[in-house]
Amino acid sequence: MTFEAGESLAARIAGYLSQEIIRGNMRSGERIQEARVVSALDVSRGSVREALLLLEKCHLVTILPRRGAFVSELNEVRVRSIYDLYVTLLTMLATLLAQNWSDETARTLNEKAAMAEKLAAEQDPYRFIEAGFAVMDCALQLAGNEYLLTIMQDMQPALYRTSALAIRFSPQEAGFAGHFISGLIAAAAAGNEDTIRKLVREYGSHQCDLVLRALHNHSTQS
Numbered sequence: 001m002t003f004e005a006g007e008s009l010a011a012r013i014a015g016y017l018s019q020e021i022i023r024g025n026m027r028s029g030e031r032i033q034e035a036r037v038v039s040a041l042d043v044s045r046g047s048v049r050e051a052l053l054l055l056e057k058c059h060l061v062t063i064l065p066r067r068g069a070f071v072s073e074l075n076e077v078r079v080r081s082i083y084d085l086y087v088t089l090l091t092m093l094a095t096l097l098a099q100n101w102s103d104e105t106a107r108t109l110n111e112k113a114a115m116a117e118k119l120a121a122e123q124d125p126y127r128f129i130e131a132g133f134a135v136m137d138c139a140l141q142l143a144g145n146e147y148l149l150t151i152m153q154d155m156q157p158a159l160y161r162t163s164a165l166a167i168r169f170s171p172q173e174a175g176f177a178g179h180f181i182s183g184l185i186a187a188a189a190a191g192n193e194d195t196i197r198k199l200v201r202e203y204g205s206h207q208c209d210l211v212l213r214a215l216h217n218h219s220t221q222s
Helices: 007-023 034-039 045-059 078-098 103-121 125-145 147-167 171-189 193-221
Strands: 061-064 069-073
Touching: 007 034, 007 045, 007 147, 034 045, 045 061, 045 069, 069 147, 078 125, 078 147, 078 171, 103 125, 103 171, 125 147, 125 171, 147 171, 147 193, 171 193
Parallel strands: none
Antiparallel strands: 061 069
C-alpha cells in the first residue's frame, strides 16, 4: 500500500494502523516497528510517529520512553473501565433523545438502525460495527450536547476494538447488538427512561463479559 503525501497523511496512516489493531492483525502488547510501517506504506518516519501520537490519544497505542510504541494492552481493568463509562454515557445519550424526541429523529435513527440490522444479518462484522457507530454519531448530533459528542467520539476507537473482538469470538453477537440498537431506539421513542437504563445496563454487562471471555480464551491458547 502506498499513500501520497498530503495534509492528512498522519491521520491516514493512523487509520490504517487502527484497522490493523481493531481487526486483530496487531496483537495486544505487540511492538509497532516504525521501520516496517515506513516501508509498507512508503511514508516518512516523521509521519509514522505523528500517526502513533494520534493513536495514543485514542488509547490504541502506548508510547514508552526509549522503548517505542506498542499496541495498548487489553486487560480486565481496561475493559471494565471502558464499559463502565460507555454505559453511563450511552444512558445519558438515549435519555436526551427521549426527552427531545421528534418525528425527524425517529425517521433518521430508524433508517440508520435498519442498515445496521441488515449488515448484521449479512454477517459483515466490521461494516456492521461501522453502521452501529453511524447510529450513535447520528444520535449524538440530534442530542445537541457538544461535550457528550466529543467524549463519545473519542471513545469510539477503543469501543470499536472491543466490539470487534466480541464479534470475532462470538459471531452471533452482531445480531444481538442489532436488536439492542433497535430496542434502545424504541425505548427512547416511547420516552421510557427506566427501560433505557435497563437495556443499556444489561447490554453493557453482556458485552463486557463477552470481551473478557474472549481475552481469557486467547490467553489460554497462547
